[in-house]
Amino acid sequence: MKTARLALLALLIVVLAAVALAWPRAEHIPSSSAQAHAPTAANIERGAYLARAGDCIACHTARGGVAYAGGRALDTPFGRFYGPNLTPDVDTGIGAWSADDFWNALHNGIAKDGRLLYPAFPYTNYTKVTRDDSDALYAYFKSLAPQRQPNRPHELGFPYDSQVLLAGWRLLYFKPGVIDTQPARGAEWNRGAYLVEGLGHCSACHSTRNQFGANGDELDGGLIPTLGWYAPSLTSGSEAGLGDWKREHIVALLGTGISPRGSATGPMAEVVARSLQHLTQDDLGAMASYLQSLPATPAPKPARVPPASEQVLAEGGRIYAASCAQCHGDDGRGKLPAYPPLAGNRAVTLTPAVNAIRMTVNGGFPPGTKGNPRPYGMPPFGHELDDAQVAAVLSWIRNSWGNAAPPVTAVEVNRYRATMGD
Ligand code: HEC
Numbered sequence: 407m408k409t410a411r412l413a414l415l416a417l418l419i420v421v422l423a424a425v426a427l428a429w430p431r432a433e434h435i436p437s438s439s440a441q442a443h444a445p446t447a448a449n450i451e452r453g454a455y456l457a458r459a460g461d462c463i464a465c466h467t468a469r470g471g472v473a474y475a476g477g478r479a480l481d482t483p484f485g486r487f488y489g490p491n492l493t494p495d496v497d498t499g500i501g502a503w504s505a506d507d508f509w510n511a512l513h514n515g516i517a518k519d520g521r522l523l524y525p526a527f528p529y530t531n532y533t534k535v536t537r538d539d540s541d542a543l544y545a546y547f548k549s550l551a552p553q554r555q556p557n558r559p560h561e562l563g564f565p566y567d568s569q570v571l572l573a574g575w576r577l578l579y580f581k582p583g584v585i586d587t588q589p590a591r592g593a594e595w596n597r598g599a600y601l602v603e604g605l606g607h608c609s610a611c612h613s614t615r616n617q618f619g620a621n622g623d624e625l626d627g628g629l630i631p632t633l634g635w636y637a638p639s640l641t642s643g644s645e646a647g648l649g650d651w652k653r654e655h656i657v658a659l660l661g662t663g664i665s666p667r668g669s670a671t672g673p674m675a676e677v678v679a680r681s682l683q684h685l686t687q688d689d690l691g692a693m694a695s696y697l698q699s700l701p702a703t704p705a706p707k708p709a710r711v712p713p714a715s716e717q718v719l720a721e722g723g724r725i726y727a728a729s730c731a732q733c734h735g736d737d738g739r740g741k742l743p744a745y746p747p748l749a750g751n752r753a754v755t756l757t758p759a760v761n762a763i764r765m766t767v768n769g770g771f772p773p774g775t776k777g778n779p780r781p782y783g784m785p786p787f788g789h790e791l792d793d794a795q796v797a798a799v800l801s802w803i804r805n806s807w808g809n810a811a812p813p814v815t816a817v818e819v820n821r822y823r824a825t826m827g828d
């Protein structure tokens with residue numbers, strides 16, 4: 407019975423997908439004036455700024471490669487993608503693309519040759535970029551020096567290499583759209599919403615993905631499986647919700663990577679370094695307004711996990727005194743701005759504890775930014791402490807100085823170590 411139902415469901419998806427593929431594509435291409443994408447200094451400068459707000463460089467530049475010439479490998483649970491060449495080389499880049507083609511990629515997720523694009527390119531967010539901003543981006547990319555660099559084919563296993571399946575996915579999870587402007591909220595809030603939901607693509611990391619790799623706009627937190635990091639919920643007061651932060655602390659966190667309430671590390675440090683630190687104070691303030699207005703989600707029910715044994719906690723306390731206290735302090739209060747507090751620090755009590763595990767094993771740095779050019783780092787302890795010891799010290803930290811969070815197990819440390827390539 408069950409298999410029959412599954413087979414029917416599969417058939418239905420295939421039929422729907424076939425219909426979607428055959429359907430004349432509504433391309434919703436609003437007209438644009440030639441002026442909007444003309445290669446004027448003003449358009450190019452605005453496009454360069456928007457490219458930073460969208461962090462286009464992150465996925466379209468190979469490590470050590472020419473900016474925007476593509477080749478950056480992006481691992482996902484579905485295979486490895488390579489960001490394509492966005493320089494205006496006619497044969498290998500976007501040299502032959504029109505401003506309409508460019509908009510069609512950003513807004514509809516469709517390439518110049520009609521191919522459906524994979525959502526590893528976050529067009530599910532960029533669809534909200536206005537035609538005007540798309541045109542400025544186009545003017546900017548067309549102004550770059552053409553770089554001849556053929557695109558590397560993605561390495562996807564069956565069935566993820568199928569356009570039919572992708573058409574089905576888009577039918578279920580993608581709707582081209584524009585930002586839902588709310589005049590009553592004022593210009594600043596709307597600008598913030600536009601940046602966070604659109605170009606900033608915060609939800610690409612900060613929301614839960616289902617087993618098909620689709621995510622909502624909720625900013626409710628999500629594990630980035632291939633990176634081995636947890637992007638905390640931006641709506642939960644017990645995770646990274648910003649409702650009760652001072653606005654200037656949010657602007658500092660996004661613009662410099664550090665703030666009295668927390669610092670950016672790992673993938674978030676890269677987002678700050680490449681993208682957010684280049685935004686104007688006005689735009690960062692607008693994002694802060696929007697982020698602070700997100701409705702708070704209730705704290706999740708505490709998981710029923712047995713507490714760590716007295717013995718494990720005692721060992722954790724010993725390790726802390728010997729290896730951690732010189733920076734984070736006996737009282738867990740740290741020494742700002744160099745060493746963050748661990749007492750009352752939400753990054754320490756997150757569940758899953760992957761970020762804290764990762765930090766202890768591999769160490770880490772906030773980003774080097776104009777506002778914080780020489781960040782203090784956290785040394786790696788992966789070779790000094792085994793899985794059980796990392797688990798013990800973190801369990802102790804998560805239950806000292808008023809912190810209260812489920813213990814970390816050696817099994818968890820071991821599982822996450824495997825994705826960290828330390
Ligand atoms: C998280 C990674 C990521 C980011 C960030 C990103 N892209 Fe991409 N982009 C991709 C991938 C992967 C593809 C290839 C998708 C495919 O082939 O199906 C792509 C494809 C494209 C294409 C189609 C190119 C072609 O040859 O078919 C355009 C245009 C594009 N991106 C523009 C941009 C712009 C503009 C930005 C910044 C606003 C940006 N991308 C940011 C990953 C990214």
Ligand code: HEC
Nearest residue numbers: 606607608611635636637638646668669670671673674677
């Ligand atoms: C590439 C994935 C990625 C993207 C894109 C991303 N984040 Fe993050 N973010 C993370 C991860 C992972 C963490 C946890 C590490 C940390 O605390 O810095 C994080 C942490 C944060 C924190 C908590 C920092 C703290 O310590 O209190 C805030 C706030 C935040 N992100 C806001 C944003 C906003 C706003 C955007 C969009 C402009 C964004 N993030 C885009 C991955 C991402």
Ligand code: HEC
Nearest residue numbers: 669671729730733746753762765766770771772782783784
């Ligand atoms: C030499 C100083 C130093 C020592 C010793 C040290 N840390 Fe850190 N630690 C830091 C710095 C600096 C950061 C902030 C790094 C960043 O934001 O990327 C940090 C961050 C952290 C974080 C993440 C906090 C956050 O806000 O994201 C955890 C968890 C942590 N340390 C645990 C430990 C543990 C456990 C030990 C001992 C085994 C230890 N630290 C020893 C300097 C130190």
